[in-house]
Amino acid sequence: MKTTLKEDFRSHCAVNYGVEIFGDRWSLLIIRDIIFVGKKTYGDFLKSEEGIATNVLASRLAFLEEQGVLSKAPNPDDKRKDFYTLTEKGLDLIPIVISIVLWSAKHDSKSYVRRREEFVARLSQNPMQVSEEVKALVRDGGCLFPESGG
Known part of the structure; x- marks a missing residue:
């Protein structure tokens, strides 16, 4: 994934900003999985029927977190796993x-x-x-x- 500093966006067009943040297939499917079926962990997302590759999933989760769309917190029941949730920006x-x-x-x-x-x-x-x-x-x-x- 490319760096995500605002200077790195192709343009400051409002549509382009959205496309740069959530416009790829996998980012929207991660967001969908949280909204519709309540997925929260890396393993949950990996089981989606579309078959995301592990490296792509890790990259998208990190990118969405970096962009403030997702937040990550340790699972209170299993510290080896993290829970991903939508931030207010993600809820929007x-x-x-x-x-x-x-x-x-x-x-x-x-x-x-x-x-x-x-x-x-x-x-x-x-x-x-x-x-x-x-x-x-x-x-x-x-x-x-x-x-x-x-």
Whole structure:
């Protein structure tokens, strides 16, 4: 991963800033896993169905932490493991992730989210309210679909 000093960004365009911070596939999937299924550890993220490589995962976690999107703290039950959580800056990405979910539900006929019709209907009716509810849930250590398990 490249260094992340502001001087290193390609431009100071607002869209470019977002792309530089969270615009790669793996960063958004890590954020998704925290929001939707409550993943917290390196091992949890490694088990995602997309099959992220260990070196890429380590790099993305470090980058997102360095950018202030994630915070890392030792697991109180097992000091050998760290818990990753979204910071306030990371929580502010929830409306973006929600927008991606809505877009995918509309355009991807095989999207998993289509199985959650009630959720998609609520999202479609009031995405900002749902985003705020999800932010509060994740801020308190919860996730949208804990029964999914990954």
